[in-house]
Amino acid sequence: MRLRNSRVQLVIALAVILIALSVFSYSKIGLKQANVEPAVVTVPTSTHQDSPTTSEAPPTPPVETKNTYPSEQFDVVVIGSELEGLYLARAAADEGLKVKVLDPHKAFGGQILQSQMLFLDETRDDQGHLLVQGRAKELFDGFRNAKIRKLSEFSTYMDKLVKNIPVESGVILNDIEQINTPDSMHKVVSIVYTTEKNEKKKITAGYWVDNSDYAALISRLDAKRLPGLEKFYGQKDIEYMSAGMMMKFTHVDWKKFSTTFNALKPEEKSKQFGGGSVNDSYAIGLSGMTKAYHPSNDRVFLRGLNAVNQRDGEVLINALLVYTVDPSKPESIQEAVTLGNKETASILGHFRKTLPGWEHAELGELPTYPYVREYNHYEMDYVLKPSDLLSGAMFWDNVSIGGYPLDLQGTSANKWGIEMGRPDKYGMPLRSFLLKNYDNVIAAGKNVGSSAIAYGSTRIQPNTSLAAESIGVILGQLHGKQKLREITPEEMAKLQQYLAAHYQIKLTGVTGTNKISGWNEDEIRKLDSGEITYPSYVKTRKKPAVK
Template identity: 50%
Template sequence: MSRNAEAASDPTHPDIAIIGSEIEGMYLARAAADEGLSVVVLDPRPKPGGQLLEGEMLFLDEPLGDNGQVLLQGRMKELFDAFKNGKIRKISEFRAYYDKLVKGIPMESGITLTGVDVRQDPDATGRFVDSVAYRTKNGEEKTVYPRYVVENTDYAALTSQLGLRRIPGMETVFGSPDGSPDYMAASLMLKFKNVDWAVFQKEVMKLSKAQREAKYGSETFVNTTFTWGFGKVGAGYDSGSDEWFLRGLNTVNQRDGEVLINALLVYGVNPSDEASVRRAVEEGKTQTQRIVSYLRKTLPGWSKAEVNGYPDYLYIRDFDRYETEYVLQGTDLMSGRMYWDNVSIGGYEIDLQGTQNSKWGSRKGNPDKYGMPLRSFEAKGYKNVIVAGKNVGASAVAYGSARIQAQTALAAESIGIILGQIKGKYELADMTPDRMKVLQDYIAKKYRITLTGVKANDKTKGLTAAQRELFNQGKLVIP
């Protein structure tokens, strides 16, 4: 029996096995399933949803081109539209959205990977994953033989087992005492209730720009939905620990006096170690109690604020990533480079969040827009391994922008469509520019996702070769 026939009749031979349930990979799952492929999700986390649902990272970062050009496309645009107009703000609303997205796709949570069988293709053109063995939460041993396998965790559960080279991380930008790997901080999302947002907005925004910045920090702004800035507020908080830091307050109004803040950074968390994560979550609860007392005294409209529960998990920004067929560089982004195999169009500032060795982090530049190629989502040397979300192939500098959820979600959706279209015709490793053009045209016509013909401003003009190299190393800022 052929692999295609097996996939249709045998759940142990799916077209696609996705490891992890982060929402980015779920867009790939949904698109592939809608294109007629069989998909299974094997999730090492005890509950589905990862960063979005367990970590409650509900402050969505929107990629924009120059002059505020909206770059959102695909299914995630629907989520952003509902988020911006206030229909999806609370965790229950995000959960309902997620459940609708994954409806009908088999998912096993709480699994443990026990083996990955890597084989060499008979024609010696590359390796492939033949099977993935795992243990269910009930102790049952199982194996799947997928046509394609997708890394969709926040700690490289699959790709860390494939013998791939780790892409050098933040230690190459900010350094580390012994050259050991370093990562952007994780966050525990802060949840509060009984905040009078109308008073908060009125009292802050009645100040002039100069007054706001003198009191609260640069770029401070409050509208009916979000806040930015408040760096001085964050800096004024004493966490009592070198491992915890409150930065500027990215706050979203969730309605009914409920707010969510993305600002509390924690350094040194290892997301592949459950004990490390649990310790950080518990310590973060104590920090949250201290922070609400601080904000009651510091911000108008917050005098009655209370803690509104705690997430079960962290927002993990950064961990080990492994080499892909093409690794994006900072100058690729800043020059607005496009690719023959574009699967997404990105456009978000290169924002390197703080690390243990550089608490504040750094912003390196603000690209107009740029392409994200299929090759940056294909594990190097593997014919059937795809990476999703935060596993994107990007250098430490490029990752500051490439990591943004909306951009990698669009890539995942495009790849899911592509896998559906090429099944039975050829393999992903056999992609050519002519074949890709046909697929991009199909995606544009059926799904209204534009991946070709996009022009971008080149913000690297005038840089010497030496300056370009310095930028790619994180040693130069492009204004």
């Protein structure tokens, strides 16, 4: 009996031990499970990611997926490689700022190198005094003196402008990061872009400069487009001034061309060529000869010549217009190139028959990009008007002294174009290059703040080149310590003195002839709107009676 009881007690004891071990084991497992932290997973909004599998051991949390691209910081980033904005880049770099050029075009050099627009228009006042100042003077003097005429010579000059300034061509602007400032302005902080090698990069800057021929940056911002020539001509659709296709010829006997032309009597010149002029360097006009050419279609037109002797039998001509070209559309650009270069081959035959010294002329290297004259006009802090130009207005914040006729090149509505007046000289204020409502966006070159009619003059290279250089110097002098908009008249006067002393750029003490003196408000309003065409109006304008 005692033995049996002992066995029963042993079994009970073993059972108790087993139960205790089970409870202890369960409790331990429970504690372990309670201590496992849930994995935190960040799923990018643009990609799909499967849920992680569950295991006893905690998985390694994945790195949070953010768009982390190689990043660079600059004081000034210039978008586009047109000549005008490169002066800003050069001046800012020489003043100690860190500058980079991002070019949306695959090849560097804009209208100069890619369009081969190598016929330079000088700016002069009514007395014939040259208005070209700053670094551009070297280029224009070289062109006039026949030292810079060929594409290779222009290329050498432009390479000097960007020496030691990094340039990336063929970029695509992807994301533009913007913020609102405390004073209710917009500010561009950074841009993510794709390189020509399909790599993503991020760049930040204190100031951004749109130096492209189709407002590559400004058109992506909250900017107001101003009425264009479509309003002036009463057109329904937007249309820009015609693009140009530069024509290059070789094996031209320029000496024979010039000598034969100038041996003719005035009436003979008029009969054979429609007048014009030819000297050792240039052939201008001869519009009677060009009118005799019949284009192959309505989208191309041969106007009067702007021809330059490039030496060695090479001649470059700016005279072939292509209508309804939209520079923001690659397919429109390519169509213009095809139309223009095809027409150039046909024009060659006409020149061989009608121009002395051209009997053995051949086609030279044809451009791969059109000369873009105009795109959209966007509102700046100040928009220049025809009345500003024709009155010779000067501004406290002058960054350029401009001149040149208000030359509206042809459109499909008016193929020959029209001249809207000839200013003596006028000022161009800093405010006309600051994008309205933006804290740090600068316009360069073709993006100048100008009405479509005033743009006929303001667009000319020496005008906006000088402005860009002046702004580059000013940015360097401010060195990020002050915003361009915060400059006072007193501070601007000191900056203009610095430009005069160190760069021989004269922006003050200049007086332009007021050609609309005595006009009333209604006349000025009509001048600015295009209802008055100045050259014809001034011939018939009745002056108000003196009381």
